[in-house]
Amino acid sequence: AQSVTQLDSQVPVFEEAPVELRCNYSSSVSVYLFWYVQYPNQGLQLLLKYLSGSTLVKGINGFEAEFNKSQTSFHLRKPSVHISDTAEYFCAVSPLNTGFQKLVFGTGTRLLVSP
Amino acid sequence: GAVVSQHPSRVICKSGTSVKIECRSLDFQATTMFWYRQFPKKSLMLMATSNEGSKATYEQGVEKDKFLINHASLTLSTLTVTSAHPEDSSFYICSARELAGVGETQYFGPGTRLLVL
Numbered sequence: 001a002q003s004v005t006q007l008d009s010q011v012p013v014f015e016e017a018p019v020e021l022r023c024n025y026s027s028s029v030s031v032y033l034f035w036y037v038q039y040p041n042q043g044l045q046l047l048l049k050y051l052s053g054s055t056l057v058k059g060i061n062g063f064e065a066e067f068n069k070s071q072t073s074f075h076l077r078k079p080s081v082h083i084s085d086t087a088e089y090f091c092a093v094s095p096l097n098t099g100f101q102k103l104v105f106g107t108g109t110r111l112l113v114s115p
Numbered sequence: 116g117a118v119v120s121q122h123p124s125r126v127i128c129k130s131g132t133s134v135k136i137e138c139r140s141l142d143f144q145a146t147t148m149f150w151y152r153q154f155p156k157k158s159l160m161l162m163a164t165s166n167e168g169s170k171a172t173y174e175q176g177v178e179k180d181k182f183l184i185n186h187a188s189l190t191l192s193t194l195t196v197t198s199a200h201p202e203d204s205s206f207y208i209c210s211a212r213e214l215a216g217v218g219e220t221q222y223f224g225p226g227t228r229l230l231v232l
Binding site for chain 1: 119121124147156158159160161175208210220221222223224225226
């Protein structure tokens, strides 16, 4: 079985400051890793994903994440946030042996960017 | 990008009635659609996976007679909450996998908020 932990339920940050949203996972099999963003009253949108290769993954809107296998982490970072980045961010994993059929989500982190 | 819509966006119903939620892929064909349930301050929980033209596969603990799923075409899946009760109140989200695209990407709908009185 898999589980995803996002320890921070809410992260307040000032505009133009850097931010890191933490994600740790547990799995008995290898997984693919994803970050999704959910803006108010909208569906989840894929930010970035790690399937294989370079452990540093760049996504949309200036976000990036680094896969650390030894620490089973996939933290999301942005060097300078904007007001429009205010949203809910979900980390998710998909076991390799499910053909991408199964996504297991964390509880989400609400990023609050203030001026 | 691929767009998934859900209808209605929110619904209020009386206890004992049934509610149907539609999930449509607007600009692509989806072989597989997924239904999730999201509780306040909780993660999305996968309820079931539906493949076009076949029976849905339900996750453990999800009552298939309670949550009826139909995937009649490559662009439409429906979730019917039968004999709804207040504990069924929740946010229901669907997603769809593109037929000809990169298989690992699921495109999500905006969700349907159900309130059962």
